[in-house]
Amino acid sequence: QLACPLDLGCHSVAGLVYSFPVTCKAGEWTIVQGLAVDDFSREKLTLTEKELIEERDTAMELIGAK
Secondary structure (H helix, E strand, C coil): CEEEEHHHCCCCCCCCEEEECEEEECCEEEECCCCCCCHHHHHHHHHHHHHHHHHHHHHHHHCCCC
């Protein structure tokens, strides 16, 4: 797994970093595509994304950037 900007993954939420399964060959990494995600896992991923958005927004408010 590798922390990647979320806009490089299967979603497009600019400004977030999320952990994705990756492969690495000769120093180049690629996000693994096409993995099956069951309903339980999808729910947890969606919750995590929501928490990341809330944390980002709170941090931006604290530094006066929003």
